[in-house]
Amino acid sequence: MRSADAGDDLAYHQLLKAVTPVLRAATRRGLARAGQPPDQAEDIVQEILLAVHLKRHTWDNSAPFAPWLFAIARNKLIDALRRRGRRVFVNIDDFAEILPGEPVEDTVPPAEVASHLERLPPRQRDVLQSIAVESASIRETASKLSMSEGAVRVALHRGLASLAARLRGT
Amino acid sequence: MDTDHLIRTLAADQDWRERPAAAWLTVGLICAGALSSMIFMMTLRVRPDFMTALHNPFFDLKFVVTLSLAIPAIIVGLRLARPAAPLGWRGWLLLLPVVVLAGGIAADLSMPQRLGMGERLVGSNSRVCLVAIPSLSLPLLAATLAGLRHGAPTRPALAGAAAGLLSAGLAATLYASHCPDDSPLFVATWYTIATALVTAVGALLGPRVLRF
Numbered sequence: 001m002r003s004a005d006a007g008d009d010l011a012y013h014q015l016l017k018a019v020t021p022v023l024r025a026a027t028r029r030g031l032a033r034a035g036q037p038p039d040q041a042e043d044i045v046q047e048i049l050l051a052v053h054l055k056r057h058t059w060d061n062s063a064p065f066a067p068w069l070f071a072i073a074r075n076k077l078i079d080a081l082r083r084r085g086r087r088v089f090v091n092i093d094d095f096a097e098i099l100p101g102e103p104v105e106d107t108v109p110p111a112e113v114a115s116h117l118e119r120l121p122p123r124q125r126d127v128l129q130s131i132a133v134e135s136a137s138i139r140e141t142a143s144k145l146s147m148s149e150g151a152v153r154v155a156l157h158r159g160l161a162s163l164a165a166r167l168r169g170t
Numbered sequence: 171m172d173t174d175h176l177i178r179t180l181a182a183d184q185d186w187r188e189r190p191a192a193a194w195l196t197v198g199l200i201c202a203g204a205l206s207s208m209i210f211m212m213t214l215r216v217r218p219d220f221m222t223a224l225h226n227p228f229f230d231l232k233f234v235v236t237l238s239l240a241i242p243a244i245i246v247g248l249r250l251a252r253p254a255a256p257l258g259w260r261g262w263l264l265l266l267p268v269v270v271l272a273g274g275i276a277a278d279l280s281m282p283q284r285l286g287m288g289e290r291l292v293g294s295n296s297r298v299c300l301v302a303i304p305s306l307s308l309p310l311l312a313a314t315l316a317g318l319r320h321g322a323p324t325r326p327a328l329a330g331a332a333a334g335l336l337s338a339g340l341a342a343t344l345y346a347s348h349c350p351d352d353s354p355l356f357v358a359t360w361y362t363i364a365t366a367l368v369t370a371v372g373a374l375l376g377p378r379v380l381r382f
Contacts, residue, residue: 004184009181009184009185012181012184013177013178013181013184016177016180016181017174017177020173020177042173045173046171046173046176049173049176049177049180050176050180051322051382053180053183054188054382055253055321055322055382056188057187057188057189057190058190058191058251058252058253058321058322059252059253060252060255063254063255067254068252068253068254070254071253071254071324072253072322072324074324075253075322075324075382079381109172110171110172110173113171113176114171117171128179131178131179131182132171132175132176132178132179133171133175135175135178137182138182153183153185153186156179156182156183156186157183157186160179160180160183164382168381168382
C-alpha cells in the first residue's frame with residue numbers, strides 16, 4: 001500500500017488482488033457467524049473493495065495496514081448484514097422450509113454492482129463499462145467516447161463514488 | 171461485473187487523490203464560522219462593556235473554557251474519522267474544559283462576591299444562552315459533519331458527538347462575548363446544558379450522515 005500510495009499503479013492493482021481472497025474468506029466467516037448463507041459474499045467483497053478504494057486516504061501510512069483494512073471490512077460487513085437482515089433474512093428462512101435438501105449454489109455471481117451500474121448517469125456508466133468490462137485504458141476510453149482524458153478520470157471517480165453511495169442505500 | 175473487473179476499474183482510478191478530512195473540515199469551519207459570526211453580530215452582538223470586561227479574569231475564563239472544549243474536540247473528531255486509529259491520550263483532552271471550569275469554580279467560591287451563589291448560578295439570561303449556543307452551532311455542526319464525511323468514521327455516533335462538542339464549543343466562544351454572566355457557576359450549568367443538547371443532536375445525526 002505504501003508504494004501504491006506513492007503512485008505505483010501496478011502495486012495498487014496487485015495489492016487489491018492480494019487482499020481480495022482474504023476479504024472473501026473473512027466475509028464468508030462473518031456471514032456464517034451471523035447465521036446467513038454465504039451466497040452473497042461476493043457482493044459484500046465488492047462493496048468492501050469500493051470502500052477501501054474510496055477511503056484509502058484515511059489510512060495513516062506510518063500505521064500497519066491490516067488493522068485499517070479489517071476495520072473497513074468489518075464496518076461494511078455489519079452494514080450489509082443490517083441491510084440484508086431487514087430485507088432478505090425472512091425470505092431465506094422460507095426457502096429453507098420449502099426446499100429441504102436442495103443443493104444451494106455456493107456463491108451467486110455478484111449482481112449488486114452491475115445492477116446499480118445500469119442506473120448511473122450515461123456518461124459515468126459508459127466510462128465504467130469501457131474500463132471494467134472491455135478493459136480499455138483511460139486513454140482508449142477517452143478516444144472511444146470522444147472525451148478528454150481528464151473528463152474520463154472525473155467520470156470514473158464520480159461513477160465509483162456514486163456506486164458506493166447507491167450500494168449503501170443513500 | 172466480476173471482482174477482477176472491479177479491481178481493474180479501481181486501479182485505473184488510483185491517480186485520483188482525495189484531500190484529507192482535516193482540509194475539508196478547516197475550509198468548512200472557516201465558512202460556517204463566518205456565517206455564525208454574522209448571525210451573532212446581527213442578533214446578539216458583543217456586550218457593550220466588552221473592553222472593560224476583558225480585565226475581569228472570570229470573563230476571560232469563559233473563552234479559555236469554550237476553546238479548551240473546541241480544540242480537543244477537533245483533534246478527537248479527526249481521529250475518529252480514521253478507521254483502526256485508537257484514540258489513546260486524545261480522549262483525555264476532552265477533560266480539559268472540565269478541569270479549567272472546576273478551577274474557575276473553586277476560585278469563584280473562595281472570593282467574596284457581590285451576588286449570592288444562587289443568583290450567580292441562575293444568572294440573568296440563561297434562556298438566551300440555551301437558545302443562542304445551539305442556534306449558533308448549527309452551521310458549524312453542518313460543516314463539521316460534512317468535513318468528517320470525507321473521512322471514514324467507523325464509530326459514527328461517537329464521531330457525531332465529537333462534531334457536536336466541537337460546534338458547541340465554537341458557538342459558545344461567540345456567545346461568551348455577549349453573555350453578561352461571567353460566573354463559572356453559570357458557565358458550568360447553562361453552557362453545559364446547551365453543549366449537551368448539541369452533542370446529542372450530533373450523536374443522533376452521526377449514524378445517519380457519517381456512514382461511508
